[in-house]
Amino acid sequence: MQAPDLLPIEEQLFALSMESIRLFAEAHQDESFYGFGIDCNAEMGIFLLCFNSEAAFAGTAREYVDRFNYDAARLAQLKTNFGDWKYQGFNQDQPHWDAGWGAFQEAIEAYLTDDAMEVEPANLYIERLMRCACRVLVRIERSGILERTRMDPGFTTLVMDHDQDHQEATVRLNTVRAES
Known part of the structure; x- marks a missing residue:
């Protein structure tokens, strides 16, 4: 099976993300956000757009302190955990x-979960796909569309694959930014 071409994937992911952010910004004009991210399950071709606010994080933090005895270090990690963001996967x-996106998702998933797929080529394609998602984020940042939302001082962005370490994701994004 041939790998799905990343150029049309990147173009479609960018176009759909721009429309999703535009619609989200229109519906959430009274909220202010500290971050935007693309939460990925690259192997399955899933890309979830996410926003979170300090108010939403405060509620999540209280819950995690009460239920799970989170300390300051774990709360800091929680702040960038897209799965706990109020608007995770709004797209x-x-x-x-x-x-x-459906046809692209199906093609990516079929390629990466094919029984004949070997681990090394799959991992290489996933890394290329994640770099593609990072380029999409850089394009989103440069487009100015994020400014349609109210952004807190220190507003941050990130692209992370599921079960990926924050530092690894940050290094990848910074590398892609430097190349762009």
Whole structure:
């Protein structure tokens, strides 16, 4: 099976993300956000757009302290854990996303989960796909669309694959930024 071409994947991911962010910004004009991220399950071709606010994080932090005895260090990690963000995967609720992304997701998933796929080529493709998602984020940042939302001072962005370490994701994104 041939690997899905990354150029059309990047172009479609960028176009759909821009529309999703535009729609989100229109619906959330009264909120302020500390971060935006792309939460990925690259092997399955899933890319979830995420925003979070300090108010939402404060509620999550209280819950985790009460229920799980989180300390300051674990709360700092929680702040960048897209899975706990209030608006994790908001793009999945928008009709244009499934219509525009479904075929790409299916092609990526079919390629990476093919029984004949070997580990090394799969890992190489996943890394290339993650770099593609980072280029999309850099393009989003440069487009100015994020400014349609109210951004807190110190607003941050990141692209992370599932079960990926924050530092590894930051290094990848910074490398892609330097190349762009």
